Amino acid sequence: MSKTNSIQTLIVEDDVSSLILLKEFLKDFTYVNVIGEAKSIKEAEDLVKKNNAVDLLFLDIDLHGVNALDIVKHLTPKTKILFITAHPEFAVKAFEYNTIDYIIKPISFDRLKSALTRISGIESSSEKIEKESTGRFGISNMILMNINGELKFIKIKDISHIEAKGNYTTINMVDNTSFSTYGLIKVWEDKLPVEDFFRIHRSTIVNLNNIAKIEKGTYDTGVLYLNGIKEPFEISRNYFSQMKGKFKLTGNI
Amino acid sequence: MNTAQDYKKLLSKELLSKLSHHSRSPFNGLLGFSELLLINQHKLDQEDATEYILRVNMLAKRAFLFSENVIFLMKILSENVSPVLTNVLLKGAIDYATNICKEEIILKKILFTKEINSSSAINADPLLLNSIFANLLSKAVKLADDESPITITESKEKNVSSIAITYKGMHIENETVLDFFSRKNNSSDELFAPENDIELWITFQLVKIQDLTLTISTLKDKSTRFKIESKN
Numbered sequence: 001m002s003k004t005n006s007i008q009t010l011i012v013e014d015d016v017s018s019l020i021l022l023k024e025f026l027k028d029f030t031y032v033n034v035i036g037e038a039k040s041i042k043e044a045e046d047l048v049k050k051n052n053a054v055d056l057l058f059l060d061i062d063l064h065g066v067n068a069l070d071i072v073k074h075l076t077p078k079t080k081i082l083f084i085t086a087h088p089e090f091a092v093k094a095f096e097y098n099t100i101d102y103i104i105k106p107i108s109f110d111r112l113k114s115a116l117t118r119i120s121g122i123e124s125s126s127e128k129i130e131k132e133s134t135g136r137f138g139i140s141n142m143i144l145m146n147i148n149g150e151l152k153f154i155k156i157k158d159i160s161h162i163e164a165k166g167n168y169t170t171i172n173m174v175d176n177t178s179f180s181t182y183g184l185i186k187v188w189e190d191k192l193p194v195e196d197f198f199r200i201h202r203s204t205i206v207n208l209n210n211i212a213k214i215e216k217g218t219y220d221t222g223v224l225y226l227n228g229i230k231e232p233f234e235i236s237r238n239y240f241s242q243m244k245g246k247f248k249l250t251g252n253i
Numbered sequence: 254m255n256t257a258q259d260y261k262k263l264l265s266k267e268l269l270s271k272l273s274h275h276s277r278s279p280f281n282g283l284l285g286f287s288e289l290l291l292i293n294q295h296k297l298d299q300e301d302a303t304e305y306i307l308r309v310n311m312l313a314k315r316a317f318l319f320s321e322n323v324i325f326l327m328k329i330l331s332e333n334v335s336p337v338l339t340n341v342l343l344k345g346a347i348d349y350a351t352n353i354c355k356e357e358i359i360l361k362k363i364l365f366t367k368e369i370n371s372s373s374a375i376n377a378d379p380l381l382l383n384s385i386f387a388n389l390l391s392k393a394v395k396l397a398d399d400e401s402p403i404t405i406t407e408s409k410e411k412n413v414s415s416i417a418i419t420y421k422g423m424h425i426e427n428e429t430v431l432d433f434f435s436r437k438n439n440s441s442d443e444l445f446a447p448e449n450d451i452e453l454w455i456t457f458q459l460v461k462i463q464d465l466t467l468t469i470s471t472l473k474d475k476s477t478r479f480k481i482e483s484k485n
Contacts, residue, residue: 017282017308024289024301062274086277105277106284109292146295167292182292 006033007119010051011058012044012068013037013084018105022058022084025109029116032056041066048074056119061085061094072097082115110167139196139209145171147179157196160210160226161233162188164203174210176228198243200224200235271451272323279316283309304360311356318353318387322455325384329458336378336463343373343416347405350386354394363394364402373407375414375483381459385467388452389418389479396477397422414483421476425453425469 009032013019019037026032036051038044041063048057053076061068061083069090072081075098083094083102091102101115137143142153160174164185172178189199199205200222212225214235222235222243235243286309290302297305328334347369351358358365375382393403397420408415460467466482 015278015282017286017312020308021282021285021289024293024305086274086281105281106288107281108285108288149295181295 006031007055008051009034009056009058010047010054011037012047012063012071013058013060014039014063015060018060018084018107021107022112025107025112028109029113032116040064041068041071044068044071045074052076052079054079056100057081059083059085061087061090069093069097080119136191136193139193145179145181156192157207157209159192159197159207160229161207162192162197162205174207174228198239198246200233200239200243202236204233206233268451272326275319275451276316276323279312279319282312283316286312307356307360311360314353314356315391318391321384322388322452325455325459326451329455334381334459334462336381338376338378338463340374341377341379341382342371343375343407343414344369344371345379346382346386347416349383350390353387354390357391357394358403361394361397362400363397364400365404366402367405369405369407369416373409373414375416375465376485377463377465377483381463385456385459385465385481386416386418388456389481392452393418393420393477393479396420396425412485414485415480417478417480419472419476419478421474424471424477425450 009026011019011022011034013022016039019039023034023037026034035054036047038047044063048054048071052074055078057072057075057079059068059072059081062085075081077098080098080100081094082100083090084105084107085102086105088104094102100118103111103115137156139157141156143156145152145154154171154173158173158175160172162185163170163172165180167182167184168180169183169185169188170178170180185199185203185205189197189205192205196208197205198208206224206226210226212227214225215223215232217223217234217240220237220240222240224233224235226233286305290297290305290309294302325334347367351365351367357363390403390405397403401421403418403420406417406419408417457467460481464484468478468480468482470478470480472478
């Protein structure tokens, strides 16, 4: 999407820290183009009057003790409003306007993301990269990772297993080193070579070349041991069934 | 024994609303910036990371100062403040206040100067004096324009020691506040309820119980000056 198709956005926020925070979070949404900001009611009125056909307005309701809801009347119906405020009591009133969401502070990235996806066509840059990228890595490929602030190449074949921890993923290498990175395990599942890596649980992907043994668990689950790791990993019933189907495993184990 | 009615009178709806706003603001920022640092730790360049860490520190200190103020507010409203007056070095109280405001001074690129003699002292309660200067300097930094000067100076005339914090930026807008502080024999606290400005209200009360005086004035060059005076 070009700049001309981007979402032209204004921010009205009196708290400098909240303003900086919001702008930093918005950097990940490349289609949101912040064209102006205001920190007081006076600045906000001038800004909104000058840009009354803007696509999106982030609005904090309380500006140094003054209710800023009135500035909405200067906008054209085209403008969508996303309230970000510490005041839940204005929520009902806020939805009388062209409001797409009402976020109660503190601002979190995930909450902002979910609010922004209400405007069609907006995707975060990380999502866009994921979607645009259809190819998978090969087992002999190397990938460039940011590890503790340093860019390092790691070999795909040296990955032992990958574990999901909330929005983070821990990459465990065969030499027992590990590092965490922000992102869902699904991203790795979609990028790793299917011949060599297999998801055994919603939170675990393993390198098939590193499996020491698999045992049968309870209720159709599996128990998987990796080389050099004493603790076994659970293969959930669903993934165990897929594994057996995919690799044509027959008979009892 | 206090009744619910007494508490209702002391803790007005407006005061509770202000307290709620003031308590949430620094924590909202703290939660936001710590999440930002967590999820963007590998993406941020050194300069941005430093700024955000400074903001976390600044917000933590704001939260700390606010919690101190709430305790003082409760003590004052319940008439439970007993100052222990002693000879206090001004430098110690000013250093305490500077430390509370240090990060905000850096972030706003304030041109900060202190001209305090290391041996100057006044008769006051050390803890209450720390709080007075922390609140006044914090207020000055908050209202000062970016990259503007803030100075802390002391002077002595006859038997009166004065410490002034001067900044350039937004004035204390509420005329009632100025009116209140400029009255020498103020007979009614009704003029200035704590909800108008919690920090200034607490500061004023802490000044009053130590027999100090506080004046707020706008100078010829449009800067604002907080002045504490002590008769030795």
